[in-house]
Amino acid sequence: MQKIPVSLWTLVAGVIVTVISIWLGQNHNLLPVQASEQAPLVDGFFNIMFTIAIALFLVVEGTILIFLVKYRRRQGDNTDGVPVEGNLQLEIFWTAIPAVIVIGLGIYSVDVYNQMGGFEPGSHPHSSAHVTHVRGTALAATLDDTLPPTTNTNIGIGASPHSQGKQPDLLVDVQGMQYAWIFNYPNSGITTSELHIPVGADVQLNLSAQDVIHSFWVPQFRLKQDALPGMATQLRFVATKPGTYPVVCAELCGGYHGSMRTQVIVHTPEEFDSWLAQSQIAQKQDLNSLVAVNPAELSTSEFLAPHVHDLGISAATLAQLEQNNL
Numbered sequence: 001m002q003k004i005p006v007s008l009w010t011l012v013a014g015v016i017v018t019v020i021s022i023w024l025g026q027n028h029n030l031l032p033v034q035a036s037e038q039a040p041l042v043d044g045f046f047n048i049m050f051t052i053a054i055a056l057f058l059v060v061e062g063t064i065l066i067f068l069v070k071y072r073r074r075q076g077d078n079t080d081g082v083p084v085e086g087n088l089q090l091e092i093f094w095t096a097i098p099a100v101i102v103i104g105l106g107i108y109s110v111d112v113y114n115q116m117g118g119f120e121p122g123s124h125p126h127s128s129a130h131v132t133h134v135r136g137t138a139l140a141a142t143l144d145d146t147l148p149p150t151t152n153t154n155i156g157i158g159a160s161p162h163s164q165g166k167q168p169d170l171l172v173d174v175q176g177m178q179y180a181w182i183f184n185y186p187n188s189g190i191t192t193s194e195l196h197i198p199v200g201a202d203v204q205l206n207l208s209a210q211d212v213i214h215s216f217w218v219p220q221f222r223l224k225q226d227a228l229p230g231m232a233t234q235l236r237f238v239a240t241k242p243g244t245y246p247v248v249c250a251e252l253c254g255g256y257h258g259s260m261r262t263q264v265i266v267h268t269p270e271e272f273d274s275w276l277a278q279s280q281i282a283q284k285q286d287l288n289s290l291v292a293v294n295p296a297e298l299s300t301s302e303f304l305a306p307h308v309h310d311l312g313i314s315a316a317t318l319a320q321l322e323q324n325n326l
């Protein structure tokens with residue numbers, strides 16, 4: 001049998017490794033659904049890194065396995081192995097390849113970060129707690145009494161290259177504390193424990209922390225931003241898929257850090273408008289009208305009225321029963 005040249009089987013192995021790596025890099029199902037404009041950028045970067053990692057794994061582990069079999073000690077062979085010492089060309093080769101990969105990934109990551117808005121935090125007027133821009137000069141506005149003092153340092157994810165110079169559609173002040181998130185809508189006066197936003201809207205979160213460092217993380221958005229005591233941070237994004245996604249505190253912040261969770265509800269624009277209207281009414285309502293009812297003061301039919309559906313009888317039957325009992 002004729003021997004297959006090394007160059008040929010190296011080529012075949014290279015093609016197989018490339019095909020497997022590219023396929024797995026695109027079909028790994030390791031990440032949750034993409035629900036923000038930034039998510040595909042992050043995933044594109046992750047997939048490239050994952051593809052490279054699989055290729056390296058296959059080449060290194062595959063070589064080990066082939067060598068284990070091919071160069072195993074045969075029966076009766078008591079000779080020493082071949083003494084090999086240094087190979088300059090090989091060393092240059094295996095230093096140059098990782099260097100090129102790491103520099104390439106570095107440049108790509110900077111581009112992804114720029115596309116996400118990482119280089120433009122703080123380029124826009126904020127809510128009352130932060131800064132106002134007057135003819136190009138940033139003037140510190142008076143701080144809201146209810147918020148901890150914040151500096152004008154702007155850290156986080158700001159406008160993406162295509163939203164630069166534009167006002168966000170929705171501003172939300174987000175406060176982290178041990179062990180909850182509080183969302184305040186400065187333009188409509190609503191305060192909630194869950195974040196509600198409309199799909200497709202350019203949302204800006206102004207984050208602060210009351211006590212220790214917390215981190216606002218929505219895995220489906222592929223976004224994570226620290227909330228720092230005494231220092232303003234921000235997170236600007238566009239949600240692209242209606243749904244309910246978890247908000248997780250991603251910075252160990254104390255004994256109940258693990259329970260510091262809530263959710264972000266991405267509404268259709270119509271749903272969001274009605275939620276906004278309902279919340280405004282609910283939060284303005286006179287609290288006296290919401291006082292609990294003392295059941296002892298109710299008549300039997302009044303007391304049973306909310307339960308007639310579960311009892312499988314109609315209100316009319318109930319009235320009749322009561323008549324009969326009197």
Ligand SMILES: [Cu+2]
Nearest residue numbers: 214249253260
């Ligand atoms: Cu926390």
